[in-house]
Amino acid sequence: GENVEQHPSTLSVQEGDSAVIKCTYSDSASNYFPWYKQELGKGPQLIIDIRSNVGEKKDQRIAVTLNKTAKHFSLHITETQPEDSAVYFCAAFMSSGGYNKLIFGAGTRLAVHP
Amino acid sequence: DGGITQSPKYLFRKEGQNVTLSCEQNLNHDAMYWYRQDPGQGLRLIYYSQIVNDFQKGDIAEGYSVSREKKESFPLTVTSAQKNPTAFYLCASSMGPAGLAGGYLSSYNEQFFGPGTRLTVL
Numbered sequence A: 001g002e003n004v005e006q007h008p009s010t011l012s013v014q015e016g017d018s019a020v021i022k023c024t025y026s027d028s029a030s031n032y033f034p035w036y037k038q039e040l041g042k043g044p045q046l047i048i049d050i051r052s053n054v055g056e057k058k059d060q061r062i063a064v065t066l067n068k069t070a071k072h073f074s075l076h077i078t079e080t081q082p083e084d085s086a087v088y089f090c091a092a093f094m095s096s097g098g099y100n101k102l103i104f105g106a107g108t109r110l111a112v113h114p
Numbered sequence B: 001d002g003g004i005t006q007s008p009k010y011l012f013r014k015e016g017q018n019v020t021l022s023c024e025q026n027l028n029h030d031a032m033y034w035y036r037q038d039p040g041q042g043l044r045l046i047y048y049s050q051i052v053n054d055f056q057k058g059d060i061a062e063g064y065s066v067s068r069e070k071k072e073s074f075p076l077t078v079t080s081a082q083k084n085p086t087a088f089y090l091c092a093s094s095m096g097p098a099g100l101a102g103g104y105l106s107s108y109n110e111q112f113f114g115p116g117t118r119l120t121v122l
Helices: none
Strands: A004-007 A010-014 A019-025 A032-038 A045-051 A056-059 A062-067 A072-077 A086-096 A099-104 A108-113 B004-007 B010-013 B019-025 B031-037 B043-051 B054-057 B064-066 B076-078 B087-094 B111-113 B117-121
Touching (some): A010 A019, A019 A086, A019 A108, A032 A062, A045 A056, A045 A062, A045 B111, A072 A086, B010 B019, B019 B031, B019 B087, B019 B117, B043 B064
Parallel strands (some): B010 B117
Antiparallel strands (some): A019 A072, A032 A045, A032 A086, A056 A062, A086 A099, B004 B019, B019 B076, B031 B043, B031 B087, B064 B076, B087 B111
16 A cells, blocks of 8 residues: 655764655655654644655755655755754655545654764 | 644543544635644544535544534544544644645645644543
């Protein structure tokens, strides 16, 4: 069935290092891939997204890459800061059963140590 | 101050009771969604609504019910039929419709999430 796999489940880095989170999706027709950041006790917030007509998108310290052939996409955070510590979710937009929906990965808990 | 509000933040329920979670948005969004979040898992779709007076089941609708009588409101009722209701519930909305069959990327809009309600069954 349709699913999104996300790795790693936890990631610990030193402040200033880079962090990379990877996701794979099953439906080759998926065409929109958002990334959300969720802080403790709060709802997820969109931090960056990419559509299938581009291979890479960057916003300051955050970038996302998409490989449609391999059906995977990645989040890259450079120069990490303690406030980047949170749970990050990837998602893929899929059509199923006559309606469209977002399928979420299981999340990655990122810890940035000063 | 625009956005999505959910209430209450924490909710406790005794077994066998129905409870209703509130979700309100003043973003003038057409589409609204309910997700359930369990530890170590991603968000799973319970119900969604493309427009007033219309809603569709998501992947885990059993034991839940919704209504969409007003554009800005999409309450979720957790019934006694839901066997494992303890979870974090998230409401979201988006500007456009959730999508038509065969819809494509240009019709999809960002989903904005509320702060969530943590439901615990005692």
